Ligand SMILES: Nc1nc2c(ncn2[C@@H]2O[C@H](COP(=O)(O)OP(=O)(O)OP(=O)(O)O)[C@@H](O)[C@H]2O)c(=O)[nH]1
């Protein structure tokens with residue numbers, strides 16, 4: 001595509017509509033030093049760094065925001081924007097500051113900084129149902145996956161890699177924020193950039209907002225792809241307005257979010273989208289050290305009937321090599337074979353390259369971390385250590401443990417997912433919660449919406465170590481189940497005052513603990529005998545769990561409870577004992593109860609302070 005053509009996308013400096021035809025004397029002169037950073041150049045031109053990076057790319061220079069470019073490169077950019085560059089006198093040069101900044105950064109990163117190379121980005125596509133995520137993935141794949149030999153089948157391995165202007169980009173094959181957040185909940189940050197697909201005929205929808213909040217919670221930058229612009233009813237401006245309302249201000253409107261209009265169906269705008277992806281990747285300054293042993297993340301896994309356990313991994317640091325000993329989640333193995341995204345055998349995989357691997361002991365889980373180690377012994381040690389870490393991982397945040405977590409320094413920001421019956425309830429609740437910030441903890445509503453609490457909400461809470469507040473709303477069954485697995489606290493309220501009051505108390509460590517009953521065991525009465533003057537004891541057989549002295553007990557006769565009290569005596573043969581476990585017989589006395597009958601059942605329980 002012609003250079004001039006693309007330059008049209010760049011917002012031109014205000015005073016310069018006629019730069020090309022203007023006489024040299026009218027062109028504004030900008031003084032620049034021998035070298036300066038991209039950011040400095042952007043400041044001088046009073047435009048966004050993204051615009052500078054884009055222009056540099058068009059000139060064949062890949063530079064990130066902190067990179068120092070020379071006078072010639074800067075002058076070329078300045079000219080494109082209709083100004084004239086002129087060397088600045090030495091003394092006034094601002095480069096000293098830049099250089100020291102860079103040096104500081106390198107010192108900060110210490111040895112780690114040595115050997116770091118730019119790596120290509122890993123991208124996830126998100127957006128509302130039917131807005132064209134899958135179609136876009138396919139369009140990118142069809143147009144940009146490196147050509148395979150005739151007849152070979154491109155296989156879906158969970159991720160693929162494309163090449164744009166000699167630069168690589170990796171795409172995760174599973175679109176949607178659910179998969180993205182599920183991985184994050186298990187500690188894996190895979191995605192560098194997310195493409196938010198919004199259909200121009202439908203606009204910003206609930207799951208668009210969800211996707212925005214999921215990406216934000218993860219700190220992953222967003223590029224907007226306004227899709228389906230081939231449709232007659234497409235309305236890009238409406239989408240832009242709605243995005244602005246959602247807090248995403250696109251470049252064209254003075255913000256810094258890159259936005260590209262596309263049609264996945266007509267394969268329109270795809271090259272622009274990919275080029276812009278590279279620009280944002282440059283801004284992110286993604287680095288990895290290919291010389292190190294590999295680290296990566298599992299993005300897909302399964303069992304092949306003939307090949308055994310298979311996993312697709314994305315290497316995010318180091319280089320993965322055939323023959324490497326690797327630990328992947330709770331399993332390990334030696335790398336027997338590796339295939340790239342077009343099914344070709346490869347011997348190594350560099351950072352941000354998806355490969356399918358063979359040789360693992362068992363099937364790992366999506367989101368598991370891969371680490372290359374020196375040998376089997378190191379592999380076993382690492383697996384042990386991971387297991388321990390898993391067990392010791394601080395429990396998730398709940399209202400009851402919140403204060404402890406704050407005191408222990410585990411929580412600096414309380415992330416809340418707020419679901420309410422109607423939109424009208426959300427703002428007042430958000431406002432009230434906003435006033436709860438204490439010096440130590442910030443209260444942040446990272447996602448809010450109307451409707452039931454969903455699995456996606458639970459995953460977001462889990463990944464963000466947050467809790468869910470439902471206002472006049474219900475939890476979906478799947479969400480409730482997932483919440484108990486993930487240890488996510490869901491609180492339901494129907495009065496705003498109570499909601500705010502509970503949170504305030506929790507933040508101050510004053511929340512009354514909720515007592516819950518924990519069953520300890522069951523026993524059957526097989527005999528009744530006298531144990532004191534008037535007291536009766538039951539000869540019981542412990543069928544389940546255990547019975548201990550002092551524990552609470554209920555006596556059941558069929559469906560009816562005939563007593564609730566505590567275990568006052570516990571004997572085995574003639575001896576007083578503290579505890580008797582399932583499978584043994586013993587004598588049990590229940591305080592203030594002397595009316596046992598053979599066939600009664602006893603239930604033992606204790607109360608615990610819990611959420
Ligand atoms: N006209 C037009 N139709 C499109 C375009 N992109 C996608 N579609 C159609 O929109 C529908 C949904 O596209 P998908 O790619 O399946 O959407 P999705 O976001 O993956 O949907 P889910 O996976 O269900 O969330 C399909 O019928 C596509 O053919 C486009 O650019 N133009």
Ligand SMILES: [Mg+2]
Pocket residue numbers: 133134135175
């Ligand atoms: Mg789809």
